[in-house]
Amino acid sequence: MTEPIRFTKMHGAGNDYIYVNTMAFPVRNPEELAIRLSAPHTGIGSDGLVLIGSSKIADFSMRIFNADGSEAMMCGNASRCIGKYVYDKRLTNKKNITLETLSGIKELQLTTRKLSGSHEEVTEVTVDMGCPVIGETALEIEAGDYFYTGTVISMGNLHLVIFVEDITNINLPVIGPLLECHPLFPNRTNVEFVQALSTDEVRMKVWERGSGITQACGTGACATAVASAVRGKTGRKTKVVMDGGPLTIHWDESSGHVYMTGGAVKVFEGELEI
Numbered sequence: 001m002t003e004p005i006r007f008t009k010m011h012g013a014g015n016d017y018i019y020v021n022t023m024a025f026p027v028r029n030p031e032e033l034a035i036r037l038s039a040p041h042t043g044i045g046s047d048g049l050v051l052i053g054s055s056k057i058a059d060f061s062m063r064i065f066n067a068d069g070s071e072a073m074m075c076g077n078a079s080r081c082i083g084k085y086v087y088d089k090r091l092t093n094k095k096n097i098t099l100e101t102l103s104g105i106k107e108l109q110l111t112t113r114k115l116s117g118s119h120e121e122v123t124e125v126t127v128d129m130g131c132p133v134i135g136e137t138a139l140e141i142e143a144g145d146y147f148y149t150g151t152v153i154s155m156g157n158l159h160l161v162i163f164v165e166d167i168t169n170i171n172l173p174v175i176g177p178l179l180e181c182h183p184l185f186p187n188r189t190n191v192e193f194v195q196a197l198s199t200d201e202v203r204m205k206v207w208e209r210g211s212g213i214t215q216a217c218g219t220g221a222c223a224t225a226v227a228s229a230v231r232g233k234t235g236r237k238t239k240v241v242m243d244g245g246p247l248t249i250h251w252d253e254s255s256g257h258v259y260m261t262g263g264a265v266k267v268f269e270g271e272l273e274i
């Protein structure tokens with residue numbers, strides 16, 4: 001028997017996921033569904049599947065599955081999209097929302113604009129991403145014929161940030177999977193290549209663990225900004241420009257928390273039978 005479930009396709013800086021409200025439409029096999037729905041030709045096409053649920057310790061919960069079905073600890077772009085989803089669909093009228101994730105509770109602050117009548121919609125969300133965990137700052141790594149020096153940062157999920165002189169020279173489809181699955185990272189890693197443009201702006205391209213090349217990565221932008229500050233490339237407020245657009249990242253000196261600000265966009269909604 002097939003069960004219809006409603007889904008919403010959303011993106012944050014071009015990082016697109018399929019969102020399902022599991023409080024209304026429970027999903028039994030998210031790993032398998034993420035693979036099926038993410039497929040570009042035979043599914044909907046996306047970077048993965050995001051489940052929005054209830055929580056005993058926060059306003060809502062998030063689970064995120066990459067396009068290969070693996071579950072991730074955290075997703076920056078999806079957390080902003082969930083802020084828009086729950087507010088625009090009037091699942092809450094709060095503009096400060098707590099979100100339970102596998103890497104702890106995150107706080108979302110919503111910016112809205114007025115529509116006709118008393119309606120409002122979310123245009124931008126700032127997420128308190130918590131404190132980064134800084135690993136090796138100059139890790140020498142060899143993969144295939146390539147040698148790099150990277151900075152390892154956890155934003156709840158793992159990132160290898162590599163600074164290069166010219167980002168247009170990076171063969172991401174080749175080097176991305178080699179670094180993602182490098183033996184130094186037994187649980188795999190997300191990989192960011194970064195070119196510093198000024199003391200407050202960098203250009204970044206990402207290879208995501210479990211999804212490959214994506215237009216943007218929120219946790220990756222945070223890891224990039226932290227690595228940029230640690231390596232003396234930028235200050236503590238950095239615009240991270242990715243293929244799908246920019247995010248503003250502020251690594252607050254007094255709290256040590258990283259704040260990520262950016263847009264969230266609904267693309268379309270639909271119903272599918274699983």
Ligand SMILES: N[C@@H](CCC[C@H](N)C(=O)O)C(=O)O
Nearest residue numbers: 072075076077157217218219
């Ligand atoms: N796109 C995300 C991160 C998604 C999870 C990542 N691929 C992982 O497996 O850690 C973001 O915006 O942060």
